[in-house]
Amino acid sequence: MKHLLKLGDLSREEILSILNLADQLKFERANGIQKDYLKGKKLGMIFQKSSTRTRVSFEAGMYELGGYALFLSSHDLQIGRGEPVQDTARVLSRYLDGLMIRTFAQQEVEDFAKYGSIPVINGLTDYCHPCQVLADLMTIREFKGTFKGLKMAFIGDGNNMANSLIVGAVKTGMNIAVACPEGYDPDAELVKWGTESGLLTVTRSVEEAMEGADVLYTDVWASMGQESEKKAREAVFKGYQINEKNIKGAKDDVMVMHCLPAHRGEEITNEVFEAHANEIFEEAENRLHAQKAVMVKLMR
Helix, strand or coil: CCCECCHHHCCHHHHHHHHHHHHHHHHHHHCCCCCCCCCCCEEEEEECCCCCHHHHHHHHHHHHCCCEEEEEECCCCHHHHCCCHHHHHHHHHCCCCEEEEECCCHHHHHHHHHHCCCCEEEEECCCCCHHHHHHHHHHHHHHHCCCCCCEEEEECCCCHHHHHHHHHHHHHCCEEEEECCCCCCCCHHHHHHHHHHCCEEEECCHHHHHCCCCEEEECCCCCCCCHHHHHHHHHHCCCCCECCCHHHHCCCCCEEEECCCCCECCCECHHHHHHCHHHHHHHHHHHHHHHHHHHHHHHC
């Protein structure tokens, strides 16, 4: 494991190893055990998309590991003025010990890894969100104790979250059903791969996806960069909501997850969100622990 560019690059064993270390780091933090795993190490954080959880969790995580995090807005870098990725990657590799990038194009993250000489972490692209799904898997295992025999249902847009959840579920042996409107399916190659594994179902029916689910997951209908589509998407996704009525089709002890920020009243009702706030905010906290584990694995 040299980088974290997408979950599909990791084996099941590598994913579980990250989760096990994340559990350990969470235990140490809860018990006041301070270990400077990354003492003196420097992480650069390039943001072409704004964030709450990604920025704060990476920055706090590096501090807790004994290192330093540098916030690098694309507006402040020459890459925002046309400097080629390969030049920026080579320069930053001479200053830093690791790089986290939150951007639009997956190719940009791949290029930073190709031309640089330091570990690169994908903080989010339009294609995938591996850090979030590592935190999601950590949370599911905390609440359910295992991945074996579980069914996850994702309701909504077949976006970067759906793509990464498909990979995370299949790699850990969970069944996953994705309910989305026609024309909003997850990545075609991932759907083919997941379907051939026997663990993925893509459906237009929210009820079918939720039937017997152990875990329900949703995300906003219009992601960052899709603001101009918001009104049109509201009409398309109107029936793709997690609410008090359709949640009854899932198991009685179902856990509900959301990567946040949530648009309550759209993809999820306020009542369901608040009833499952414990899981959702534990999931948000686990971004910190899962990413610390990734950084230790890559930068130590």
